[in-house]
Amino acid sequence: MLWATSPACTELETHVLDWLVEMLDLPSKFLSTSTGGGVIQDTASSSSLCALLAARERATNFASNQRGCDGKLVAYTSSQAHSSIEKAVQIAGLGRANLRLIDVDESFAMRPEALALQVETDRRAGLVPCFVCATVGTTSSNAIDPVGKIGRICREQKLWLHVDAAMSGTAALCPELRRIHRGLEWADSYCFNPHKWMFTNFDCDCFYVADRSALIQTLSVLPEYLRNQATASGAVIDYRDWQIPLGRRFRSLKLWFVIRHYGVEGLQYHIRRHVALAQQFAEWVGNDERFELAAPAPLNLICFRHKGGDDANQTLLERLNQSGDLYLTHTRLTDRLTLRFCVGQTNTEARHVERAWKRIQQEAEKLGPK
């Protein structure tokens, strides 16, 4: 899949990804007209892997691609980061033992001082730190890592900083929620998933890099049957060199339709509505003495639990999900079973959230007094 295979497919993708830089007020270095640019990947897992590979190559001056890994490269993320980082570290040949899961604070965000300390320890042990993944909105509890502080450490230590904002990034459509991206100017790469919270059908992950040449140099292989004038001119983008597979779909078209259909204001309206509904739910939870919030809820994911302990929460979870009335997912926070309620789908209305909370209360009633 070269530019020449379908120029429109590539050109529209570049165009729409530049639109999103403005719409989310991302750093301008992610624009295609700058040193960087964006590309649509299938999932945030693939973006993290591509970011890690570029980090690996930059740290070894592209020797890993040539001679393979040597067991000395180290990657960092928080203990609350998505499991795809662990998977990427395995795939890229660094090894799970060389992934450091940095401690988090009481709001489940990465502790920058713990990161700095670990990097120093690893350097002293003769290892080669190369990659940090910070999360804006962790899967488990929607925690937001302090990207600015982490970024300064990465800059000092010459580490590639990737920021994973898979679900939460969409919130930055609203100026009053852009605080989630504070510090993003330090990032080497960034991704968020319009297929999660921006009304776009799966699969659609937007991946940005500040220095596209690092990514391209990492992933480009050019056999004779792919050589062509457009590529040789250097004037076009071959997105195959920005991703793992060679072939690709025309995914920017659906994103173009979503943006044209809702408009920026329409998207903002829905995001604000989702956040408000989730915050309303959080308030109800806080006002019911049988329940407690299990983590800060900055956006649209509410982590909560019944005060009756793990067994009570397990029973609640199973009964509610089996009823078919609503679907809760779960996680463990500070080793306690935690229920997760998320508002983010296109057709979710206030009445659905109200009814969900009533059903949760009904089932809590049936548990009886603790």
Place this chain on the structure above:
Amino acid sequence: MLWATSPACTELETHVLDWLVEMLDLPSKFLSTSTGGGVIQDTASSSSLCALLAARERATNFASNQRGCDGKLVAYTSSQAHSSIEKAVQIAGLGRANLRLIDVDESFAMRPEALALQVETDRRAGLVPCFVCATVGTTSSNAIDPVGKIGRICREQKLWLHVDAAMSGTAALCPELRRIHRGLEWADSYCFNPHKWMFTNFDCDCFYVADRSALIQTLSVLPEYLRNQATASGAVIDYRDWQIPLGRRFRSLKLWFVIRHYGVEGLQYHIRRHVALAQQFAEWVGNDERFELAAPAPLNLICFRHKGGDDANQTLLERLNQSGDLYLTHTRLTDRLTLRFCVGQTNTEARHVERAWKRIQQEAEKLGPK
């Protein structure tokens, strides 16, 4: 994307991929009811990467996932294999220097004796051979590697054998063309792309493994928020552990529709028609003294060239492609520019192939006498 996320999505995929084992008469070990099974990937590049990762882990007793690569693992493919193998070797941390491009014979197929020799040389050098990719229908010239002979070497040497039949695999729908898969019983994994020559929209690559546990053990990471009863029971398939990304699309649905729409006999009819049209084209080329065939043409790809040398062929290629009447791709075979003509699209008819050949003859006319 767990089984529980959408049971139908997983179950239909398993079902349709089992259908294809019968339809192509693939070894029964690739059936989900056996030790193996199939999964839909986006492209053959991703299948090759997954196969290589499983090979890497099997060869190191899963130590690479844990401790990372050590620069000693070696992979093998022919000098005519697709560039995605080189890309996979880089991504997986083996390093390009540890990919051996084995010599080919006069029909551009891998020389098994050269493979055996290289494996021996590498073992003596203290390296760890782990993976061989054989190709059934190379991208460049549609060459078919001797899978049986290669497979015996792999079995003896305990190497993972992956067979890449991206475009050509579809031909095995026709019993009289199944010779292309001779020796496939030796393979650990196999893939072909219904999106290339089986009337299925991109993306759809079918990837099979003989031992699914090796693949799953390589790619599985299970955080708390993905734990669930169905997965814990061991009775269901979580395809996220068979691929790089976590999320996935419902791609089996389009494959189901294609198979139901055409039926096995309908698919066979079209494949036979394409092969016949391509062979007719090859005959015309062979009968025109200005042209020559550049490689054997076992199926639907014809490699040919004007006898006037690289410049003449470059001129032909540019003029024909710029005319918009047809589109030829090119390659280099024994360092000579070679034109490629492929018949495989849904609506290609005899009249298109006839007209293409006439246009090629017209442009050859304009080149004048050599």
